[in-house]
Amino acid sequence: MPLSDELWPEVQPAAARRLMLAGVQAFAERGYHGTTTRDIAGAAGMSPAGLYVYFPSKLALLAEISRSGHEQMLATLEKIVAEGRPPTATLTRLMTDFVSWHARRHTVARVVQYELHVLGDPEYQVVAALRQQIEQLFRRTISAGVTTGEFTVPEVRTTARSVLSLGIDVARWYGDHIRTGPTALGRQYAQLALRMVGAAADPVGEHL
Numbered sequence: 001m002p003l004s005d006e007l008w009p010e011v012q013p014a015a016a017r018r019l020m021l022a023g024v025q026a027f028a029e030r031g032y033h034g035t036t037t038r039d040i041a042g043a044a045g046m047s048p049a050g051l052y053v054y055f056p057s058k059l060a061l062l063a064e065i066s067r068s069g070h071e072q073m074l075a076t077l078e079k080i081v082a083e084g085r086p087p088t089a090t091l092t093r094l095m096t097d098f099v100s101w102h103a104r105r106h107t108v109a110r111v112v113q114y115e116l117h118v119l120g121d122p123e124y125q126v127v128a129a130l131r132q133q134i135e136q137l138f139r140r141t142i143s144a145g146v147t148t149g150e151f152t153v154p155e156v157r158t159t160a161r162s163v164l165s166l167g168i169d170v171a172r173w174y175g176d177h178i179r180t181g182p183t184a185l186g187r188q189y190a191q192l193a194l195r196m197v198g199a200a201a202d203p204v205g206e207h208l
Contacts, residue, residue: 016054018044023061027111032118063123069112070130087145095193100186102170109171152198163193
């Protein structure tokens with residue numbers, strides 16, 4: 001399966017997915033402002049005008065990449081919360097999957113997380129709403145842990161944002177040269193998250 005199909009199976013047609021993959025690679029290497037539509041179209045095997053058949057602008061392409069990445073992550077985390085496990089188990093799974101996604105898809109994640117400032121207000125608001133929903137999942141889980149006595153935190157919102165920031169930062173430094181695999185890294189970060197909320201660590205991974 002082509003990587004573009006794996007990353008964005010819901011995007012049609014295949015040419016649009018190729019453009020998104022080319023955009024991710026170009027934005028990650030050169031940054032948004034250092035990338036031209038010619039760069040993206042050429043990497044996707046199209047003429048410069050070909051991009052505009054599927055996306056009205058370079059900014060629209062970036063917005064679609066960012067929106068799609070956040071929606072994928074939100075869907076993954078919502079499934080975990082819907083399983084209805086106790087807060088410690090839920091937070092362990094949330095952090096493991098959140099970090100492993102940012103490591104496994106580090107190139108995409110780097111663009112999704114660190115090019116947000118480029119988006120115009122309408123595009124940014126769409127992504128901001130998705131980010132708020134992701135934060136809410138962590139906040140609800142941490143708050144539930146405080147209620148059950150599993151967690152001890154001074155302020156839920158700040159703690160949730162700190163945990164999320166820890167996971168997001170993985171996209172900045174992770175690469176294929178790192179020996180620790182995405183899943184193993186996610187489990188390590190899950191232990192850090194448990195310590196941050198004052199929960200007992202889970203060295204044997206019983207909550208995974």
